[in-house]
Amino acid sequence: MIRLEHVQYGYPGKSAFSICDVTFASEPGAVFSLLGPNGAGKTTLIRILSGLILPTQGTASICGFDVAKEGYKARACLGLVLGDERTFYYRLSGKQNLEFFGGLGGLSRGKLKRRISDVLGQVGLEDSARLSFMKYSTGMRKRLNLARALLGDPEVYLLDEPNSGIDPASARTIREIIGELRRRGRTILLTTHYMEEAERISNRIGFLKKGSLLKVGELSEFKSGFHTKKLSVLFRVPVQGATERLDPICQRLRQETVCDRVSLVDNAIEITFNGSLDMNLLLSIITSFDSEVSTVKLDEPSLEDVFVRMAEADYV
Amino acid sequence: MFKLYLFLKRSLITLLSYRTALVLGILGSLVGLLQFSFMGRFLTEGNNFPAIKAYGGNLLGYLIIGTAFTSFVGVSLNSFQSTIRSEQQMGTLEYLLISNTRLELLLTYSGLMNFVSAFVNVAVLLGAVVWVFHVPLSINVPGTILSMALTITALSGIGLMSAGIIIVTKVGDPITWVFTTLTGLLSGVLFPVEYLPSYLKTVSLLLPTTHALHALRMAILQNASVSDISSQLFLLAGISFITVPLGFAVVRLGFDRARKSGSLAHY
Numbered sequence: 001m002i003r004l005e006h007v008q009y010g011y012p013g014k015s016a017f018s019i020c021d022v023t024f025a026s027e028p029g030a031v032f033s034l035l036g037p038n039g040a041g042k043t044t045l046i047r048i049l050s051g052l053i054l055p056t057q058g059t060a061s062i063c064g065f066d067v068a069k070e071g072y073k074a075r076a077c078l079g080l081v082l083g084d085e086r087t088f089y090y091r092l093s094g095k096q097n098l099e100f101f102g103g104l105g106g107l108s109r110g111k112l113k114r115r116i117s118d119v120l121g122q123v124g125l126e127d128s129a130r131l132s133f134m135k136y137s138t139g140m141r142k143r144l145n146l147a148r149a150l151l152g153d154p155e156v157y158l159l160d161e162p163n164s165g166i167d168p169a170s171a172r173t174i175r176e177i178i179g180e181l182r183r184r185g186r187t188i189l190l191t192t193h194y195m196e197e198a199e200r201i202s203n204r205i206g207f208l209k210k211g212s213l214l215k216v217g218e219l220s221e222f223k224s225g226f227h228t229k230k231l232s233v234l235f236r237v238p239v240q241g242a243t244e245r246l247d248p249i250c251q252r253l254r255q256e257t258v259c260d261r262v263s264l265v266d267n268a269i270e271i272t273f274n275g276s277l278d279m280n281l282l283l284s285i286i287t288s289f290d291s292e293v294s295t296v297k298l299d300e301p302s303l304e305d306v307f308v309r310m311a312e313a314d315y316v
Numbered sequence: 317m318f319k320l321y322l323f324l325k326r327s328l329i330t331l332l333s334y335r336t337a338l339v340l341g342i343l344g345s346l347v348g349l350l351q352f353s354f355m356g357r358f359l360t361e362g363n364n365f366p367a368i369k370a371y372g373g374n375l376l377g378y379l380i381i382g383t384a385f386t387s388f389v390g391v392s393l394n395s396f397q398s399t400i401r402s403e404q405q406m407g408t409l410e411y412l413l414i415s416n417t418r419l420e421l422l423l424t425y426s427g428l429m430n431f432v433s434a435f436v437n438v439a440v441l442l443g444a445v446v447w448v449f450h451v452p453l454s455i456n457v458p459g460t461i462l463s464m465a466l467t468i469t470a471l472s473g474i475g476l477m478s479a480g481i482i483i484v485t486k487v488g489d490p491i492t493w494v495f496t497t498l499t500g501l502l503s504g505v506l507f508p509v510e511y512l513p514s515y516l517k518t519v520s521l522l523l524p525t526t527h528a529l530h531a532l533r534m535a536i537l538q539n540a541s542v543s544d545i546s547s548q549l550f551l552l553a554g555i556s557f558i559t560v561p562l563g564f565a566v567v568r569l570g571f572d573r574a575r576k577s578g579s580l581a582h583y
Contacts, residue, residue, distance in 0.1 A: 009578070011577065011578050012576075012577045044578065047578070050410075050414055051413075051575075052410050052413065052414065052575060052580055052581075053576075053578045053580075054572070054575045054576045056576075072416055075414050075415075075416055078414065080411070080414055082407075082410060082411075084407050086406065086407040087406075087407040087408055087410075087411055088406075088407075088408065089406060089408065090406070101411060101415060104412065104416070104417045105415050105416060106415075106416050
């Protein structure tokens with residue numbers, strides 16, 4: 001349903017490609033989350049797939065239609081949510097905006113009326129339908145943006161940070177709608193900076209960095225691929241001078257174990273490591289703080305841990 | 317005082333950074349000066365104004381039709397690019413483009429309201445001319461409508477070309493400026509073209525706006541029928557056949573260029 005084959009794109013005047021030889025596909029009933037640091041090329045890929053940017057090389061297709069050559073057909077089965085908040089006419093109400101964009105999308109008058117009522121209900125904006133867009137809060141604007149994409153009930157959804165900067169209730173509504181679309185067999189490509197969200201709703205994840213797709217796989221593959229674990233040592237009270245004492249510990253751990261990262265979060269030390277950790281060394285470190293330990297916890301890495309590791313400058 | 321200095325410095329740096337606009341602004345002032353000098357010569361003729369006898373000899377009617385015509389020229393040339401710019405600023409342009417509506421229709425429908433509003437303004441203006449100033453108009457309705465419609469169509473083609481250029485360059489385009497300025501100076505808006513030196517008169521006759529304005533004045537002030545102004549109407553129709561398809565082609569090229577450079581939403 002969504003297919004990118006060896007897609008390459010460079011912005012004029014920049015020597016490096018913004019998108020370098022990206023290939024992946026996503027099938028119906030799947031949520032594919034595209035992750036990556038700012039400037040990785042996630043939004044550029046969404047724009048390429050929607051036909052707003054033409055790739056320098058390679059092909060991008062939606063529902064089997066090449067977006068560059070058969071744009072009209074490809075766009076007919078596409079629902080798009082771009083990350084910008086300001087994508088509606090400010091003086092028109094939410095309902096009038098949906099009427100305008102839905103009508104341009106080719107919906108007949110009768111069907112449009114029904115669909116507007118349906119999608120406003122879905123996103124929880126039925127009571128604000130007659131309110132002018134400029135009076136909408138950020139959360140309402142994001143939900144209206146999703147409502148516009150839902151109008152034509154398309155097969156494919158491209159959602160560029162649909163939940164950025166909004167309150168938890170609005171974010172939950174949007175997540176629930178995405179889950180529902182997935183159950184109904186729609187194909188969804190999502191970009192997000194919220195790792196928890198990606199973990200919760202994605203089937204597959206792609207990690208993009210400097211325009212290259214470094215890894216594609218299921219969430220479990222992502223985590224297991226790193227052989228990384230996270231040990232958290234929580235002290236009862238904040239450790240005095242812990243920050244200064246952390247540096248030599250980091251050095252010792254890095255010398256003697258396969259240690260990725262040592263960090264101090266509030267009154268807890270988090271050690272992310274590969275393989276096994278020398279318990280004697282760990283105990284000597286804990287006791288060196290002269291502080292009472294509350295809990296010691298060994299966790300699988302979260303997607304955020306994986307993200308941070310992959311986003312590090314030296315990761316290739 | 318220091319804050320005042322900071323504001324002035326900021327404004328000056330900004331002004332100097334828009335070099336094209338700055339140069340066009342200075343040139344515009346010089347052209348305006350030239351225009352008023354020709355107009356001054358025209359007005360020194362006295363109360364009879366023999367040069368506008370062909371239009372009935374009423375100075376107010378002559379000038380008001382010229383001014384109304386200029387607003388049509390402005391709308392035709394600027395409507396499409398201002399529509400694109402405004403959609404970019406509202407962030408709606410990309411959503412319009414991914415809707416399954418042809419680019420040509422999007423532009424035509426988006427710009428339509430500007431033309432309707434220009435028509436209404438002219439109608440109100442003409443109403444005021446008749447009822448308030450008692451200027452004797454002798455309107456031939458088919459001739460007036462046809463000459464207005466063909467003027468708008470012919471110039472809209474040029475407006476489309478300008479929109480196609482602006483979507484790529486993002487800065488003030490010279491086509492609109494040149495056309496608007498030449499129309500104001502050389503097409504007989506505020507004074508008859510007879511007052512121009514012979515070399516400028518030749519340029520004036522090459523401008524479609526000169527012929528369009530003549531046809532419009534004849535239709536509104538002298539009850540000229542479609543057949544009376546047929547040569548001007550044929551000329552405008554011929555220009556439309558060239559400029560409109562060419563305009564749409566340039567716009568499409570502009571959009572494709574912007575899609576390649578990833579700058580569709582930039583302004």
